[in-house]
Amino acid sequence: MRLKAKATGNASVDMNDRIYLCIKHKTKSIAVFEAKHDVDLLATDIGTMKLGAKLAAPSALRNSACSSRSTSSTQRHNDHNSSDNNGCSESDSIRNLSALSGKRTNEESASGDAQAAVSRQLQQRQQQQTSRVTPSHWDPPTGKALNDCNGSRKWNILDFDVGRVLGKGKFGRAYLAREKNSNFICALKIMYKNELEESKIEKQLRREVEIQTHLRHPHILRLFGYFHDEKRVYLILEYAARGEMYKLLQKQGSFTEPEAANYIAQMANALEYLHEKHVIHRDIKPENLLLNANGELKISDFGWSVHTRGSRRRTLCGTLDYLPPEMVEGRDHNESVDLWSLGVLMYEFLVGVPPFEDLQSHKATYRRIAKVDLHIPPYVSPEASDLITQLLQYDGERRMPLYEVLKHPWILKHIPDPRSV
Numbered sequence: 040m041r042l043k044a045k046a047t048g049n050a051s052v053d054m055n056d057r058i059y060l061c062i063k064h065k066t067k068s069i070a071v072f073e074a075k076h077d078v079d080l081l082a083t084d085i086g087t088m089k090l091g092a093k094l095a096a097p098s099a100l101r102n103s104a105c106s107s108r109s110t111s112s113t114q115r116h117n118d119h120n121s122s123d124n125n126g127c128s129e130s131d132s133i134r135n136l137s138a139l140s141g142k143r144t145n146e147e148s149a150s151g152d153a154q155a156a157v158s159r160q161l162q163q164r165q166q167q168q169t170s171r172v173t174p175s176h177w178d179p180p181t182g183k184a185l186n187d188c189n190g191s192r193k194w195n196i197l198d199f200d201v202g203r204v205l206g207k208g209k210f211g212r213a214y215l216a217r218e219k220n221s222n223f224i225c226a227l228k229i230m231y232k233n234e235l236e237e238s239k240i241e242k243q244l245r246r247e248v249e250i251q252t253h254l255r256h257p258h259i260l261r262l263f264g265y266f267h268d269e270k271r272v273y274l275i276l277e278y279a280a281r282g283e284m285y286k287l288l289q290k291q292g293s294f295t296e297p298e299a300a301n302y303i304a305q306m307a308n309a310l311e312y313l314h315e316k317h318v319i320h321r322d323i324k325p326e327n328l329l330l331n332a333n334g335e336l337k338i339s340d341f342g343w344s345v346h347t348r349g350s351r352r353r354t355l356c357g358t359l360d361y362l363p364p365e366m367v368e369g370r371d372h373n374e375s376v377d378l379w380s381l382g383v384l385m386y387e388f389l390v391g392v393p394p395f396e397d398l399q400s401h402k403a404t405y406r407r408i409a410k411v412d413l414h415i416p417p418y419v420s421p422e423a424s425d426l427i428t429q430l431l432q433y434d435g436e437r438r439m440p441l442y443e444v445l446k447h448p449w450i451l452k453h454i455p456d457p458r459s460v
Contacts, residue, residue, distance in 0.1 A: 194266035196273065199227060205282075210234050211271075215278065225263065228274040235272070243342050244272065250318055251341045258309035260329060260339040279329035279337050288325050292391050296423060299388040300453035302328075304445060304460045305336040306381055311441040313338075314374045320344050323380035324361050325387065347373075359404055360393035364433050367405050375435030381444070382430025389419050394431070422449035 202215040211230035218225065235241050251262040261277035281287070284302075288294070294302070306323075313320060322343040329337040363379035365372045386394040394413055397403035406412075411433050415424045426449045429439040444450065445457045454460060 192264075194264060194273070194275070195268065201227060210238065210240070213276075216275075218275075224278050226276040226278045228276055230272045230274075232267070232270055232272060240342075246346075247341045247344065248274065250344050250346055254313070254316070254318070256309055256312045258305045258336050258338060259312070260337040276339075277331075277337065279339070280332040281330035281334065283326055284328035284330060284336065285325035287330065288388070288391070294388045296389065296420060296449075297453040299385060299423075300450055301460060302336055302388060303381065303385050304450055304454045304457040306338070306384065307441045307444045307450075308458065308460065309336075309338050310377050310381065311445075314377070314441070316346075318344055318346050319374045320377050320380075322358060322361070323377055323384060324358050325384070326358075359401060360396050362408060363435065364409050364411065365435060367408050373435065375438050378430055378438040378441070379432075379435070382427050382438075385423070385430065386415070386427050389423060390416055394427075420449070422447075422452060425449070 198220070199216045199218055202217070205213040205215055205226055207213075211228060211234070213226050213228045216225050216227040217223065230244070235244060248262065248265055251260075252264070255261070260279065263275040263277070265272065265274050267273065306328075310320070310323075318341075320338065320341065320343070322340060323338070327338065327340040329339050331337060359367075361380045361383050363372065363376050364370075366376060383393055383395075394415075395404055395407040397407055411431060413428070413431055415427060419427075426439070426444065426447050429447075430444070432438045439447070450457050
């Protein structure tokens with residue numbers, strides 16, 4: 040379920056559905072602040088929400104300074120996926136945000152380090168929020184309500200304050216949200232049952248939920264729980280403040296080799312975990328990789344994933360540019376399809392486009408994939424070229440395994456301890 044970005048100044052309020060949206064950015068300073076990709080959305084979004092009546096501010100948050108996080112989504116091949124009312128008045132929110140966003144005073148211009156101070160302050164606030172709610176990457180939130188998200192707890196939409204639209208797509212929307220009891224910030228993905236039924240993807244969604252609910256890894260987006268009502272299905276997801284990797288890649292054009300090595304090491308660790316759990320993702324691409332407030336990568340969108348113990352699959356799924364030869368040729372496949380996608384991803388990180396993309400036609404792209412028609416530009420280092428070539432092998436059995444990827448000279452050159460990223 041990939042959700043398309045929607046930049047909006049104000050979202051409508053559907054009182055009948057009890058989904059309270061409605062963000063209204065009042066000042067230019069907030070818009071500028073968000074454009075800088077600073078990552079505390081709390082005051083900007085839920086702090087300036089209209090809920091029909093003012094929200095009662097939790098005392099624990101009333102003493103917190105107002106701040107603002109930002110995220111967005113984008114689209115390439117398909118429609119695709121993905122703050123806190125902290126008790127400040129709207130004017131206080133705007134005033135504090137203006138101060139935090141580094142409004143250029145003469146003193147700040149002279150010092151030249153205001154933005155760095157803002158970034159440090161935001162990271163500290165994000166760490167404080169995380170430490171209040173999540174003890175570690177691996178554990179569920181300690182907030183009383185979300186503790187039982189996969190247990191006997193019955194959820195409904197009234198358990199959440201729902202904020203801005205993070206993204207929208209063919210089957211629904213994702214919203215920034217806060218669980219009221221614990222003040223835990225999350226993303227709430229809302230899909231309509233009739234649209235799921237019409238597109239015949241109920242089974243796919245059920246499989247996505249069953250798989251992702253049980254995954255616990257720092258580089259895999261957490262699915263905390265789900266619930267449904269007569270018309271809709273709701274997924275309670277980890278919030279990734281910086282949004283899609285694809286948007287960052289589009290903005291920068293490509294990544295430096297140290298940046299790419301860091302992301303590939305994180306990906307390799309996450310895929311190794313998935314394969315140990317007998318899960319094949321089958322749709323690895325920049326649109327399905329999210330970044331949290333600290334810039335750490337999170338694999339998301341498990342709609343095409345499958346849990347399998349050694350058996351081979353034949354379903355053609357995923358996105359064309361990232362499909363391996365065995366899929367485009369209709370042959371059986373296994374977890375080595377994710378190794379191929381990792382190689383395609385690495386190439387795209389360094390070059391800016393997928394290696395087999397042919398703008399003339401899909402058939403031409405199919406042919407290039409089947410032939411492994413690979414051309415690596417000379418500016419890519421020999422070590423990086425070697426790793427790409429080792430991953431983009433026609434025969435899945437010959438692709439470099441993930442434990443060797445993490446020991447490859449190119450990875451170690453930039454990431455001395457790749458297991459720690």
